[in-house]
Amino acid sequence: MIDKIKEELKSLTDPNAIAIASVGMTSRDSAYFAVLPRRKALGFESINFLVSSKPAAEECLKLLDGKVKYILIDVEAKKNVDLESIARSTIKSSIIKSYKPNDATVEAADLFMLNYFNGSLKDKKILIYGAGNIGGKLALRLAERGANLYIFSRNINKVSLLVNALNTILPKYSYNKIKQINNFDEVNNFFDGIISFVSSEKVINQSLIHCLKENALVLDGGINNFTHEFHKNGKHKLLNCFRLDVRLGFLYTLMPLMDYSELFFRNIQGKSFIEEIKIVSGGVIGDEGDIIVDNINSPKQIIGIANGLGGTKEAGNYNQNDFKNIDKIQKYISNR
CATH class of the missing domain: 3.40.50.720 (NAD(P)-binding Rossmann-like Domain)
Structure with missing residues (x-):
């Protein structure tokens, strides 16, 4: 195992790529340890392994820890081995991310x-x-x-x-x-x-x-x-x-690691105020009358007015305050 993992780590040669290792399990009665094909896309390089027992998992994870930025852990319970718990008690330096290979x-x-x-x-x-x-x-x-x-x-x-x-x-x-x-x-x-x-x-x-x-x-x-x-x-x-x-x-596996996913929660989703008018974005359920926008930090589009239930008010049900608030937010967006 040591030599095989070292060989895979040496294959991570792109200095501009983010290094990943995935560690998964299989429902088959398989060998102690196996190397899977390498993958590369969208600025990520991945080396990939299968383990079949707790000792194999611990040994593999110790060898990978700190050598790659992310270690993806298979959270699908294919065997009576809690791979995620093993990872969280073993990995000290790399960032743990769960993934679902199925x-x-x-x-x-x-x-x-x-x-x-x-x-x-x-x-x-x-x-x-x-x-x-x-x-x-x-x-x-x-x-x-x-x-x-x-x-x-x-x-x-x-x-x-x-x-x-x-x-x-x-x-x-x-x-x-x-x-x-x-x-x-x-x-x-x-x-x-x-x-x-x-x-x-x-x-x-x-x-x-x-x-x-x-x-x-x-x-x-x-x-x-x-x-x-x-x-x-x-x-x-x-x-x-x-x-x-x-x-x-x-690419599906990469989604939680990509900048867009992180930026969505940091820059798009949230609550804020513009001229004392509350705005919400990114799926946040606003109170009735809140203005729903496309981006909490840099709004460019008004989606509608919250109905307090997770949807938007019908335009025919807007009151005077709704019209006033939506007009203010639209002027704010136009003047940016």
């Missing part, structure tokens, strides 16, 4: 699907193999985009509960409801794509090939979910096979 994976899969299907999934018949955290979240996302979603898992009862829950959450007028599929025997040349998110290797075999259309998409999100026989015998259908590259979701 959500970044969903973002990556969503972006991949949008690109693959040229920006629209409406009526595309998609099979998600796996009823876990990522499969369920992605099913909801793609169904909201209009895809015709089917979910399969060997745990039939779990799929049934998941499908019912997701359909309850879906917007009322969603074009297609999510469906459960238990038997593939009578489904031939039906699916435009299959996406797998299961924690076991080589579980999807050639028996599912007949369900896929020619040139259908095969997206392995769980890594090694498909058997050699599937890939070999699927060639006659010209299946387009990919492994999901989660680097697509890296």
Whole structure:
């Protein structure tokens, strides 16, 4: 572990980039420690690691502490190991930030699907193999985009509960409801794509090939979910096979670290006064009559007048004081 981490730290060579290390866990029975692909975007460089136990986590974090500005800690409870508590008791110098790699994976899969299907999934018949955290979240996302979603898992009862829950959450007028599929025997040349998110290797075999259309998409999100026989015998259908590259979701991971996020809470959100008139911005619920603006420190736009409930007053309900106050704030903005 020591040599591998030192090697990854040496890869952080851009003097203008902010150095990050992410430390995550997996639900799989994996090795003590693993190095993941490096990532770089928007002025950040990231080295990435997987640990599988408390001792591995402590050792890894001690080696990284103080060597990078941020250490991203996986807060998703994939194993009975409290990685966040371990980090907070181990890390002394680097800044700890929590992150959710499963959500970044969903973002990556969503972006991949949008690109693959040229920006629209409406009526595309998609099979998600796996009823876990990522499969369920992605099913909801793609169904909201209009895809015709089917979910399969060997745990039939779990799929049934998941499908019912997701359909309850879906917007009322969603074009297609999510469906459960238990038997593939009578489904031939039906699916435009299959996406797998299961924690076991080589579980999807050639028996599912007949369900896929020619040139259908095969997206392995769980890594090694498909058997050699599937890939070999699927060639006659010209299946387009990919492994999901989660680097697509890296920008989602960076959001809490970016200047915009910090500046939003420091410069945009808040309460203040202009000529004794109270202004609010950035989602702050103002009292009735407060003026809502776009930026608390440097307002350039009036959003409306607060109704005291989190919304804005209808213009027809403005009183004389409302008109007077909004006029003063508008003049203040114009004269800046």
